[in-house]
Amino acid sequence: MSDFKIKEAPVEDEQAQPILTHEKSLSQKIAHGSEAGDILDQQMVMLGIQLVTQLNVLLKTSRIYERTNAALDRPVEAMLTLIKTMAHDQPITLRLQNDFLFLGNSHLKVNAQQMAVATSIIDVLNTWKIGGMTFSLAVESKDLREFAALFVSLDPGNKTLDDLQREIKVRGIAGIDIEEQRQLQVRKGPGTALNREPDNTKSVNPNVQWKTEAKKGYAGMAGSIGALTQSAREGGTVSFKQAKRAIQNIIDRMVDDEAAVLGLTTLRCHDQYTHNHSVNVSLLSMALANRAGYPKAELADLGLAALFHDLGKSTIPMEVLNKPGEFTDDDWIAMRNHPTEGILILSKTRGITNLPGRMAAAAFEHHMNLDFSGYPKLTVPWTLSLTGRILTIADCYDAMTSSRVYRREPMSPSKVLNMMFSKSGKAFDATLLKLFVNCVGIIPIGSLVMLETSELAVVLKPSADKANAERPFVRVITDPQGNAVDHGREVDLTEKDETGDFRHNIIRLIDNTEYKFDTSRYFV
Ligand SMILES: [Fe+2]
Numbered sequence: 001m002s003d004f005k006i007k008e009a010p011v012e013d014e015q016a017q018p019i020l021t022h023e024k025s026l027s028q029k030i031a032h033g034s035e036a037g038d039i040l041d042q043q044m045v046m047l048g049i050q051l052v053t054q055l056n057v058l059l060k061t062s063r064i065y066e067r068t069n070a071a072l073d074r075p076v077e078a079m080l081t082l083i084k085t086m087a088h089d090q091p092i093t094l095r096l097q098n099d100f101l102f103l104g105n106s107h108l109k110v111n112a113q114q115m116a117v118a119t120s121i122i123d124v125l126n127t128w129k130i131g132g133m134t135f136s137l138a139v140e141s142k143d144l145r146e147f148a149a150l151f152v153s154l155d156p157g158n159k160t161l162d163d164l165q166r167e168i169k170v171r172g173i174a175g176i177d178i179e180e181q182r183q184l185q186v187r188k189g190p191g192t193a194l195n196r197e198p199d200n201t202k203s204v205n206p207n208v209q210w211k212t213e214a215k216k217g218y219a220g221m222a223g224s225i226g227a228l229t230q231s232a233r234e235g236g237t238v239s240f241k242q243a244k245r246a247i248q249n250i251i252d253r254m255v256d257d258e259a260a261v262l263g264l265t266t267l268r269c270h271d272q273y274t275h276n277h278s279v280n281v282s283l284l285s286m287a288l289a290n291r292a293g294y295p296k297a298e299l300a301d302l303g304l305a306a307l308f309h310d311l312g313k314s315t316i317p318m319e320v321l322n323k324p325g326e327f328t329d330d331d332w333i334a335m336r337n338h339p340t341e342g343i344l345i346l347s348k349t350r351g352i353t354n355l356p357g358r359m360a361a362a363a364f365e366h367h368m369n370l371d372f373s374g375y376p377k378l379t380v381p382w383t384l385s386l387t388g389r390i391l392t393i394a395d396c397y398d399a400m401t402s403s404r405v406y407r408r409e410p411m412s413p414s415k416v417l418n419m420m421f422s423k424s425g426k427a428f429d430a431t432l433l434k435l436f437v438n439c440v441g442i443i444p445i446g447s448l449v450m451l452e453t454s455e456l457a458v459v460l461k462p463s464a465d466k467a468n469a470e471r472p473f474v475r476v477i478t479d480p481q482g483n484a485v486d487h488g489r490e491v492d493l494t495e496k497d498e499t500g501d502f503r504h505n506i507i508r509l510i511d512n513t514e515y516k517f518d519t520s521r522y523f524v
């Protein structure tokens with residue numbers, strides 16, 4: 001990191017900070033999700049906040065001074081440096097969603113001191129109904145000056161965003177693009193499209209029946225894990241009967257339609273994190289094991305083992321499990337003990353000679369990682385079981401994509417897969433990880449994507465064509481303006497037109513966490 005340098009901040013605004021820049025972009029050399037990638041993301045967020053700060057200074061200064069005035073030199077120069085640094089590989093977009101600022105897909109979290117600046121920019125963007133501001137390398141000093149002058153000279157009371165966009169073109173301002181806000185959230189409310197289940201079923205459809213049954217299976221599993229955790233907490237007996245029945249129900253369905261069962265795992269937004277998580281891990285593990293060639297009879301055992309992999313968490317006090325803030329060292333010790341506690345509870349309830357190896361492995365090994373970088377740490381040689389390897393993948397994937405208390409924010413499914421791939425062969429078994437991607441897809445089930453037409457769509461199942469794995473099967477859920485649509489059409493992105501070109505293309509992966517958007521409604 002020798003090529004970092006500190007520049008003096010402009011003095012016009014006490015909120016402005018020193019600008020940290022690096023000469024060359026690192027983003028193409030570093031895998032996202034790797035540790036170095038995380039550092040890069042953090043730097044981008046930091047630079048993003050500086051960009052917001054400088055934009056605020058520029059707009060404020062432009063209200064007082066003419067565009068060529070020297071008072072504008074510093075914010076303009078600062079913004080140019082930031083843009084050249086950040087937009088090295090591709091244009092960067094400052095986005096406003098639900099009154100939160102994002103740089104690309106990263107939330108720009110501001111501290112108390114930066115709050116005033118962020119709020120000021122959020123207000124400006126809201127007044128104009130601007131959802132995104134994109135800067136590219138084409139931008140020059142004159143463009144920023146002209147843009148700021150134009151921006152403060154127009155009155156949002158009698159001009160629209162279209163007028164502003166037109167003026168940007170007319171005045172030949174290069175390297176700055178503005179897009180409108182998308183209305184996805186605004187339209188939520190009783191009786192509106194987003195709150196109704198999509199009804200693609202003109203009349204009675206076996207699909208509806210199927211979904212209802214699958215949902216029952218899911219609820220059955222969640223119910224039994226709830227009862228079991230409760231009874232483990234109270235030291236009572238544990239019966240696996242209900243869970244076994246529910247799992248068998250799910251397996252029968254999985255053989256028919258794996259993607260639809262995995263769609264159930266998008267039910268992430270519930271308070272009952274641990275229960276949903278356990279069921280999801282069970283479903284994902286069974287799907288992965290199925291792909292790995294497990295006999296059907298053994299799938300149920302694996303599903304049951306996976307369902308109880310976190311049973312050891314019942315020894316952790318509820319206050320710790322539900323803690324919104326950071327964990328203390330003691331909290332972490334309690335958390336890291338749950339695999340060992342899990343084995344103890346299971347052997348107590350099943351009897352030490354009657355505890356299936358798979359169940360023990362699921363509880364004990366699921367945080368160890370293939371390279372033993374996780375926990376518990378052992379002082380004896382150990383071979384990770386196939387169950388343990390499967391569980392590690394399913395558990396990590398679901399935990400990272402779920403919103404839960406002790407992780408600050410959930411990640412989008414595709415980001416999580418990227419992160420996991422950066423640890424393929426290390427934390428995760430490389431072959432199993434590839435099979436796992438076949439289950440959930442390169443762009444995983446439940447992901448939100450933007451099509452070329454500007455319509456948003458949700459991924460329903462992976463592409464059937466391995467050669468075009470990045471072209472899943474999707475359902476369109478909004479029109480090009482972002483308004484939710486009922487009965488959105490299903491689109492096979494591998495479909496070609498007469499000339500042999502693909503009919504539809506994804507132009508952008510949307511972070512559904514960015515939209516605080518729950519895609520599960522399209523599955524269950
Ligand atoms: Fe766990």
Ligand SMILES: [Fe+2]
Pocket residue numbers: 277281309310395399
């Ligand atoms: Fe877990």
